[in-house]
Amino acid sequence: MLRFDTMDQKIPYDDYQLPVVFLPSYESPPAWIAPQERIHHPDYNNELTKFLPRTIVLKKPPGAQLGFNIRGGKASQLGIFISKVVPDSDAHRAGLQEGDQVLSVNEVDFQDIEHSRAVDILKTAREILMRVRYFPYNYQRQRERTVH
Template sequence: MEGRLPYDDFPVVFLPPYESPPAWVPPHERVYHPDYNNELTQFLPRTVVLKKPPGAQLGFNIRGGKASQLGIFISKVIPDSDAHRAGLQEGDQVLSVNDVDFQDIEHSKAVEILKTAREITMRVRYFPYNYQRQKERTVH
């Protein structure tokens, strides 16, 4: 192999001329710029705040936990509930609740925290790929 470069076996590719490239947009302006709108912002973490009166339901169900190794996910949101109006959706991964990390928590502990809290500040992110994998692994 002496004298040969490691990429000698790969074909040469010629790109077509690029006649009119778009104007350069600084990275900090790309999130809301139409030329960069690829809908990835839906996957960014967001904060959801819910207030739960005594005896009221949460308006959503969760599944998963430490046993699945994928986290806690929103598995159902009741239409027209406070959770629905706050923007929770099936496939949201619960990252934290009231500053408690939910990424490696037992299912029963997560349910206990959610049921006993009167005000819930949740950090969630839409993660449908891991939600689907998690559904295949667990029964919760």
Template sequence: MEARLPYDDYPVVFLPPYESPPAWVPPHERLYHPDYNNELTQFLPRTVVLKKPPGAQLGFNIRGGKASQLGIFISKVIPDSDAHRAGLQEGDQVLSVNDVDFQDIEHSKAVEILKTAREITMRVRYFPYNYQRQKERTVH
């Protein structure tokens, strides 16, 4: 006969708090409903080009990296900076910079590439779900 562990010996598992889903909107009412966003193009990858004079700041911060297994994300955009004017926003995932893949890169390597480049061509996509998960996993 198989021995079972006492109940108190099982590991404790903490589940994330439950979030209620948004209210369901019937398909025939979605087009003009104020609580339904039909615009999904905000989630498509886009290209952002920034020029950085020597000694200038980037105008944004990043967080994440290989350790988080979720990628590099824009964590802050300075208002009225070139990055802000170019359309970068908190929650954008950095897919590549100057043709270097950023989806599985160390945080320090990503910072080095961004700080040393004079012209930055970034491929980004708005991905707030993974950005929130990434914020919960990392400290930078």
């Protein structure tokens, strides 16, 4: 006989009869917006070109700052992201923005790289050829996972 007062108790993993798969928590969809209002709403923007990979070229004189910060890396499993761009910096004028995922720098793949190695590459380079793509969804997930 099944007792309802024990339904809320957690069953120890070893007591399950079948193989068990634990699923990630459900992510709620965005709030519903009336169709006539969607054309002016940023969550319903149909302009997808802003998500395509693009190339950023920066020249860094000796001792100069990069003009941007990064976060993430191999530990987050989501990549390296631009977390801050200094207003009026060369990086800002070149089109770099918060939420850009760094795909590569000077032909070095940044999609599965340690944070410290990424910083070393960016700080030592005099000319930086970056491939980036705007990826706000994974940037937000990455921010929630890391402390960098």
